[in-house]
Every structure is written in structure tokens, then in C-alpha cells.
Amino acid sequence: MNWKEFFKNLKTEEQGCVPDETRREFLKIGLIITGVAAGGSLLNVVSVVAEGLATSEELxxxxxxxxxxxxxxxxxxxIDCERCVxxxxxxxxxxxxxxxxxxLERVDTKAVDQQRQFMPILCNHCNNPPCVRACPTQATYKDKQTGIVKMASYKxxxxxxxxxACPYDARYFNEEKRAIDKCDFCWESRLSKGMKNTACAEACPAGVRIFGDLSDPNSEVYKIVHQMGKAVWVLKPETGAKPNVFYTIG
Amino acid sequence: MKRIIILASTLILGLSGFVLSEITEEGVKYQESEEAGGLEIIYTKPVKGVLFSHKLHVKELGLPCESCHTAIFEMEAFKSQRNPDFIMDSLYKGKYCGACHNGQTAFASNTKCATCHVGVKGLERLKKKAQVLEKK
Known part of the structure; x- marks a missing residue:
């Protein structure tokens, strides 16, 4: 499936109800995030923090x-080997x-040279999660310590x-649990038991997925998000969800 | 008499070795067309969905058989896949596809990943194509 189409067709609570003016502002942020205007504004990449912070350390x-x-x-x-899946x-x-x-797969037969690209997606563990706002029973919530968007299935x-509400199509209804199920960065299955990496990142043979603590300057995720040599972007910045999943190349 | 004819014709067909398509554990192979110059081969190990196209290499690029056979690849499809060193690292050292895909003769093996890697989605798609050809 063409993922541009895929995302375009996904409805979110924000889309369609944002005034043009505001949307334009959001799009500007989007451009900054994709690195078009990276100089000095890269701090905006970090979907978290108040603007205007000067250095990465402060950030x-x-x-x-x-x-x-x-x-x-x-x-x-x-390479869509799907070992992660x-x-x-x-x-x-x-x-x-x-x-x-x-x-997700995108094929463009009119593209120069390589005509196929794959893009993995999962829950973006947003700082401003639309799903949490939408839940009437607080069954899904933002973990206060780790920022992981978790499920309390019994609720x-x-x-x-x-x-x-999810802009990233990261949720499905699990018939067995009779509840929504979603990525929890392997909290239940691995991290809570002392493991450091998610199953998907560990299984990836091509080093696509890098998992870590964005607040730790020694972590690989920190180093990639806080560099200026390569563009780093997030998906659908216009929703204002402030995702914690980033994309880059190389 | 009828039985003998059927037996003989299957034998002849079998011996001629003309494989339209085949889907096995090892992967998928099928012939795009008679003038393609060989099979389309989709490997499944060590990762799923890696396409080698005879149609592209022989028919479209015009490479002669000898450029690969049998110094780099044997004629039997999936034979290389059974070798434990059939991995990207070997390609970077100039083995298998890396003999040409080194950045000089053809694009380097560590670039443009999704050109050859069609993935699970590509594998499923080409499986269907092979099935259609099988029925014909």
C-alpha cells in the first residue's frame, strides 16, 4: 500500500477541525522537523520540550x-523481512x-532508480497522545515514569x-483479551524484567530500529536525534501529538 | 496405449526441464517469458524476499550467461542459498552478487536495499504471480 495514501485516509480527531491558520503553523513546524530549515531550529525536532531552549544539555x-x-x-x-513483526x-x-x-510499502514506478521503499510503524508513544484523551475509562494512559502509552486491559x-483517535493506526482490538492491544515498547514482556531492548529492535538484521532513552546523552537515540548532519523527522507532526518515534536515513 | 502416450508425454515434458514456476520452502521461481533468458528467483534465506531477475539482467541489460555462470553462481536455483556464507557480508567481500554489485560494475551491495529486497510483501505478490503462471 502506498503509505502516503494510507496516512491520508486515516482520520484523526484533529484533522478537519483545525483552522487553516493553525494548520499552516503546524506545517511550518513540519518543515523544520524534516530538516529543510534545520539550522538553529533542530530543537523543535524533540517533540517534547518548550521551545527556546539553547543547548542539547539543557534540553x-x-x-x-x-x-x-x-x-x-x-x-x-x-527490507521488509518482517523479522521484527x-x-x-x-x-x-x-x-x-x-x-x-x-x-508499510511504497512503490513508485516513476521514481528514478530505486522504486520501492519500506517504512516500519508502531505506537509513537506521543507526549500529547490523542488516544489517551479519547479513552472514556482511562484504560489507556501515559506512564508517568517512562512515558510509555500503556493499556490497563481490565478497564x-x-x-x-x-x-x-490514533493518527498512526497503532491499535487493534484483541478478541482474546476483549480489549484494545498495542505496542508497549515490550514493557510487560521484556523491559519490566530487566531487559534493555525491545524484541523488534533486537530481531532487526539491518539495524533499522534503535531503541533507547532519549534523555540519556550517551544513548544512540539521543545521538541521532540531536545531530544536525542528517534530517530527522516524525510522522504527521501536524496532529500535534508530539511523537517519540523518529525517522532518519543512513 | 493411451496410458503409454500419457506416460511418454509426461516424461518428455519432465526431461525438457522447462519450469514455468515453482513455489517451495526455499523460495519462488518462475519464468516471466520465454525470451526472459532465465527464471525470476526470489530467495527466502537468510531473509525473506530477495529478488534476482534474469529478465532484467539478461534480456534488458544484455548480460551473457557466462558473466555469472558458473564461476559465481551455479545453474541450479537456490544452490547458493544453502551456503552458510550467503549473507550480505560475503557480498561486501565480492562474493555472489557482490562480484558486480561493488559500486563500480553495478551499484554497491550496501546501497539501495529495497531494489533487490522486495520483502515479505513482494514475496507474497510474486508467489501469486507464480501461481497464476502455474495454472496456465
């Missing part, structure tokens, strides 16, 4: 979570019909409001 002090979990995709390395299914008991992560009434 990291301002991260609202510790550890502030984040994932970076070096997207041009993705398989690893996720096994680790988190994701059924055949469901997904916590998936790979879920299966209304699927969060599914339609």
Missing part, C-alpha cells in the same frame, strides 16, 4: 520522563489478525475510540 534536563523511551528508524535500511508476535502474543508494529470497554 535533556527538560525531558519529562526518565528514562524517556524512544525509537529511531533508519528507514532506508528496511514475527519477534513481536511471539514476544507479546499478538494474534494473526492483529499488529503492534507493521511495515477497557472495547469502544475503539482510541483506535480512531
Amino acid at each position: 535533556s534536563k527538560e525531558y519529562p520522563y526518565k528514562p524517556h523511551y524512544s525509537m529511531v528508524f533508519r528507514v532506508d535500511r528496511c 514475527e519477534a513481536c508476535r511471539q514476544t507479546n502474543n499478538v494474534p494473526e489478525y492483529g499488529w503492534r508494529t507493521k511495515i 477497557c470497554i472495547g469502544c475503539k475510540s482510541c483506535m480512531s
